[in-house]
Amino acid sequence: MTSATELPAAAPADHETGTTGLGTSPLRTDALPKALGIYPYAADLWAEGLLWGAVLRSPHPHARIVSVNTAPALAIPGVHAVVTAADLPPGPDGTPDGAPAGTVTADRPVLAAGVVRHHGEPVAAVAADHPDTARLAAASILVEYEVLEPVTDPEAAFHAPPLHPDGNLLRHLPLRTGDPDAVGEIVVEGLYQVGRQDPAPIGAEAGLAVPRPDGGVELHLSSTDPHGDRDRTAACLGIDPDRVRLVVTGVPGASSDREDLSFQVTLALLALRTGRPVKMTLTRAESFQAHTTRHPALLRYRHHADAEGRLVKVEAQILLDGGAYADVSAEALASAVAFSVGPYTCPNVFVDAWAVRTNNPPAGRMRGEGALQTCFAYESQLDQIARQLGVDPVEIRRRNAMATGDPLPTGQAVTCPAPVAALLDALDGAPLPALPLDDPEADWLLPGGPGGAGDPAAVRRGIGYAVGMVHMLGAEGEDEVSTATVRVSGDHATVICAAVDSGQGFATLARQIVQSVLGVSEVYIAPVDSDQSAAGPSARGRHTWVSGGAVERAALMVRHQMLQPIAADFGMSVELLTINDGKITSYDGVLGMPVSEALEGRELWATAQCRPHPTEPLDPETGQGDAFVSIAFCAMRAVVDVDIELGAVRVVDVTVAQDVGRALNPRQIEDRIEGAVAQGVGLALLENLRTEGGVPVNASLTGYRLPTALDTPDVRIAALLEERDVVAPFGAKAVSAVPAVVAPAAVAAAVRAATGLPVGRLPILPEDATVLA
Amino acid sequence: MEHGGNLVNRTIMLPASVDEAVEALAATPGAVPVAGATDLMEAVNAGRLRPAALIGLGRIxxxxxxxxxxxxxxxxxxxxxxxxxxxxxxxxxxxxxxxxxxxxxxxxxxxxxxxxxxxxxxxxxxxxxxxxxxxxxxxxxxxxxxxxxxxxxxxxxxxxxxxxxxxxxxxxxxLLHAPQVFLKSSGRSGPARAAASVALVLDPARRGVRCAVGAVAPVPLRPLEAESWVAGCIDWDARGAEGAVLIDPAALVAFGEYVAGACVPEGGAHGEGAGADAARLRRTVAVLARRALGRALK
The missing domain is CATH 3.30.465.10 (Uridine Diphospho-n-acetylenolpyruvylglucosamine Reductase; domain 3)
Known part of the structure; x- marks a missing residue:
């Protein structure tokens, strides 16, 4: 959005109503440039006299580095610098340790020191005057490895020799509540597996570092957490945070974290070392090695239910493969444990969950981390109960549905709206897509696609339901805060807030908020950099809440400043004035002044913060505690056609009912739901970064199958339920994560209904959907 | 016709006729002809191929x-x-x-x-x-x-x-002037690499069926015995007659199995996983071959 603000200067008004502000649907300002291919991404950055960076990565998932000889690279003409762990500040004992860093635990070196723990781990980096030279030079560095046995099975990690001084257990979180001896009339068990989904961002990692005269460095990249990244980069480089400036630019949209720390620090180090601007763009293959993936999971569940299908006891063991480094595994695990039963009430819950370190690719943040994996498991379990009791799958969910005020298994009461039953009702009433038999004229797209091998005689239709939940904002005591400044100068307003619009639409939302509060139509969103006050990372639906809240407060303060003199003139209090359609009116109708007149020649500004109520860590023995600020819910119905002879699955339709609190921009919400459903369908049927002995085998867009338009279903919104969350700014809930969490479970349920097969793993491969004659 | 080399001194030639192209090819050993480049450029970008010269065929x-x-x-x-x-x-x-x-x-x-x-x-x-x-x-x-x-x-x-x-x-x-079918299985609706494919053509003049299975081996495989067997099961004379059944459905199924057996070897030699993979592939090929012949004779 940085440069995109230049295009349509002000957001076009809502086409239907001609109004702006909250509840309307103005177009994103970067939508048009991105669709036209003229949006400047980070890979398009340029500086006079720049050098090109390239990284040498480990070909082994686990090895000791015996020696690194950079001389061959330095001997190549055009090479300006080669850096290794030895060029970073040394560790506590005075030897190079690769300047380990991390968002939660600082365990991941910028450049490997002494040992590599995953395939593709950066070992050295080069700056040269041509990208080909840089790559050739990186490849010429001689690294002697002593190859070690990789630990690739997460179950083996418990007993394997420690892969890191911190050990292999990233976190163990038990949850104990209720009577362990409770038994139900029926018991169902299941073992569930979730594969490794890659965020596969449309723009691969790219950035530009420019050295500063004060010995610092300026980084231009698509960071989603500019202040956190600035501080961590400075710490790794051993310089003061004030001397690192991070300018956010060309964000291509992200459903995970963007450029990782190793990328940023290496880029900065090369610029500092050479005194020249350095640009680095990763190839698609490198991109797969550089960013974190979703946590692969193994889940074992046992549900006890009474004769009506009401849950009596849930027992579960959950194992998340965190890969080589900790990243946000501890947080993902908390989410998995707290939502291990799903949006249902159950008095007795006993869970043990572990996140372990392996030599597989590191896992990290990705829409609904932890919550997605358990949603697939608990929803599969509920379908099993429904089948055993002969109860309709919607009815079994209704009987167990959580309501506002009910407790989570962690003991926390769900005080935000929990309209689970209402979501199910909305789905129940939604029309089903036509069967091909009803509409023989329609061009029926068979599983296998156009020109595929599909045979109508072998196609079975299945309908599946799923409900899920995710938490919003940081959990377990994380301090959540954002700051925003609103400045009004004459007829236009500017919002200064370091919240990165990573595709969630924050820039559009901030504009709508200011338009609503101040009645000013022209609102500019300032480009984001780390000189502004911190707003925190773009993740977990934070910015709609904390940054949206901060923008609203700042705008309200400006509104007060604007209205005070007018109110004083008329001898009334500010509260009696309203702003509507760009006009200030008083309660008695005496005053009717355009906002532009009130603002003429005036410069007003205010800065405000938003900090939601604090949370607390989960108890390490019992998993109890008020760990979450708020929770969002979603119910989904998937309709699939399965060619039961070939196992080809086509998702025909996904109908969504979602708890949004308040729809601040309905079109943007629908777009976000569509995107999240596509990502969920991808995980359900296609996406899996497979590894053999820790080495990814399909790290390309040919091998890693992303859903195309033909694989993506029609997405229909049955309801956006607006039950306002009283503690949230505007009463709104984040919308992007929860549909991605629920879609895989809904597709799996539908495939189960079509085939009668158990379907215990994601993605669902053709062999999992083939019915043997 | 020759353009100056770029940074790495590569030559690109753009002949306008087949004669020019073969002359260029003869004159420049190590030159690689290139048309759409969808496979070639992937190899170049990945560093697997660094052709000394390219002969672009787009102008022919x-x-x-x-x-x-x-x-x-x-x-x-x-x-x-x-x-x-x-x-x-x-x-x-x-x-x-x-x-x-x-x-x-x-x-x-x-x-x-x-x-x-x-x-x-x-x-x-x-x-x-x-x-x-x-x-x-x-x-x-x-x-x-x-x-x-x-x-x-x-x-x-x-x-x-x-x-x-x-x-x-x-x-x-x-040109056979008879039904032909190509079927592929990839497990998805969008474009994808085939896990297995079957091409089947009828040759009524010679009363023949010709079939090839793709993607299961380095090259397409022809199940010659299955072809000649199934050609004998078809009622060629009934072709074109309204509502005629040209083949017994049981023969269709048998043909599928016959083709799969001929083109996908029994697995198991490389452990249980390979055996299961081979069994799945056989099933897929059998289904594709059966459907292909069924469509051709419909």
Whole structure:
């Protein structure tokens, strides 16, 4: 959005109503440039006299580095610098340790020191005057490895020799509540597996570092957490945070974290070392090695239910493969444990969950981390109960549905709206897509696609339901805060807030908020950099809440400043004035002044913060505690056609009912739901970064199958339920994560209904959907 | 015709005719002919291939179309794109090739990827290859001053490979005027590499069925015994009659099994996983072959 603000200067008004502000649907300002291919991404950055960076990565998932000889690279003409762990500040004992860093635990070196723990781990980096030279030079560095046995099975990690001084257990979180001896009339068990989904961002990692005269460095990249990244980069480089400036630019949209720390620090180090601007763009293959993936999971569940299908006891063991480094595994695990039963009430819950370190690719943040994996498991379990009791799958969910005020298994009461039953009702009433038999004229797209091998005689239709939940904002005591400044100068307003619009639409939302509060139509969103006050990372639906809240407060303060003199003139209090359609009116109708007149020649500004109520860590023995600020819910119905002879699955339709609190921009919400459903369908049927002995085998867009338009279903919104969350700014809930969490479970349920097969793993491969004659 | 080399001193030639191209090929040892470059550039970008020189074939317009010969043969230019082969006029001539071209990839790839490129790359999952094998197509290879014809299958297996200085120019395909089917299984609705594919053509004049299985082996496989067996099960004389049943449904099923048995070896030699994989692949091929023949005889 940085440069995109230049295009349509002000957001076009809502086409239907001609109004702006909250509840309307103005177009994103970067939508048009991105669709036209003229949006400047980070890979398009340029500086006079720049050098090109390239990284040498480990070909082994686990090895000791015996020696690194950079001389061959330095001997190549055009090479300006080669850096290794030895060029970073040394560790506590005075030897190079690769300047380990991390968002939660600082365990991941910028450049490997002494040992590599995953395939593709950066070992050295080069700056040269041509990208080909840089790559050739990186490849010429001689690294002697002593190859070690990789630990690739997460179950083996418990007993394997420690892969890191911190050990292999990233976190163990038990949850104990209720009577362990409770038994139900029926018991169902299941073992569930979730594969490794890659965020596969449309723009691969790219950035530009420019050295500063004060010995610092300026980084231009698509960071989603500019202040956190600035501080961590400075710490790794051993310089003061004030001397690192991070300018956010060309964000291509992200459903995970963007450029990782190793990328940023290496880029900065090369610029500092050479005194020249350095640009680095990763190839698609490198991109797969550089960013974190979703946590692969193994889940074992046992549900006890009474004769009506009401849950009596849930027992579960959950194992998340965190890969080589900790990243946000501890947080993902908390989410998995707290939502291990799903949006249902159950008095007795006993869970043990572990996140372990392996030599597989590191896992990290990705829409609904932890919550997605358990949603697939608990929803599969509920379908099993429904089948055993002969109860309709919607009815079994209704009987167990959580309501506002009910407790989570962690003991926390769900005080935000929990309209689970209402979501199910909305789905129940939604029309089903036509069967091909009803509409023989329609061009029926068979599983296998156009020109595929599909045979109508072998196609079975299945309908599946799923409900899920995710938490919003940081959990377990994380301090959540954002700051925003609103400045009004004459007829236009500017919002200064370091919240990165990573595709969630924050820039559009901030504009709508200011338009609503101040009645000013022209609102500019300032480009984001780390000189502004911190707003925190773009993740977990934070910015709609904390940054949206901060923008609203700042705008309200400006509104007060604007209205005070007018109110004083008329001898009334500010509260009696309203702003509507760009006009200030008083309660008695005496005053009717355009906002532009009130603002003429005036410069007003205010800065405000938003900090939601604090949370607390989960108890390490019992998993109890008020760990979450708020929770969002979603119910989904998937309709699939399965060619039961070939196992080809086509998702025909996904109908969504979602708890949004308040729809601040309905079109943007629908777009976000569509995107999240596509990502969920991808995980359900296609996406899996497979590894053999820790080495990814399909790290390309040919091998890693992303859903195309033909694989993506029609997405229909049955309801956006607006039950306002009283503690949230505007009463709104984040919308992007929860549909991605629920879609895989809904597709799996539908495939189960079509085939009668158990379907215990994601993605669902053709062999999992083939019915043997 | 030559353009100055770029940073790494590469030469790119753009001949306007087949003669110019073969001359360039003869004059520049190590030069690589390139058409759509959908496979070649991937290899270059990945660093697997650093050609000394490139001969771009895009300006040789004669190779981008087709002509007829002896009334019964279509001579297809090696530069025919997948997108062109998918058009209705071509699909009426050689339906199976059109079907294969349609599923060969996303539109961006089909717009530039060519028939000749598909043969030259000889990828196991190349979609047009089983169709060419079933049609018993022959390729014309041109070199400075000489031309020879080679069965496409001999090119693919390496029995009679492309020799230095030779350029693939034309592909000869019989016009059979009978149903043809290409089916592929990839497990998804969007364009994807085939896990297995089957091409099947009927040759009513000779009362023959010809079939090839793609993607299960390095080259397309022909189940010759299954072909001749099933040709005897078909009631050829009933063709064209209203509501005629041309084959016993049980024979369709048996044909599928026969083809799968011939083309996918029993697994198990490499452990249990391989055995299960082989069993799945056999099932898939059996289903594809059965459906292909069923559609051809409908």
């Amino acid at each position: 317009t004669e190779l981008r179309g087709w002509r007829y010969e002896d009334g019964g043969t279509a001579v297809l230019g090696a530069g025919l794109t997948h997108a062109r082969m998918d058009r209705p006029d071509f699909a009426a001539l050689i339906p199976a090739l059109a079907d294969a071209a349609r599923t060969a990839g996303p539109p961006q790839v089909r717009n530039v990827g060519t028939l000749g490129g598909n043969i030259a790359t000889a990828a196991p999952a190349g979609d047009t290859l089983p169709v060419l094998a079933a049609l018993e197509a022959t390729a014309t290879l041109a070199r400075a001053g000489a031309v020879r014809d080679v069965p496409v299958s001999h090119l693919l297996t390496g029995l009679d490979p492309l020799r230095p200085g030779e350029l693939l120019t034309w592909v000869r395909v019989p």
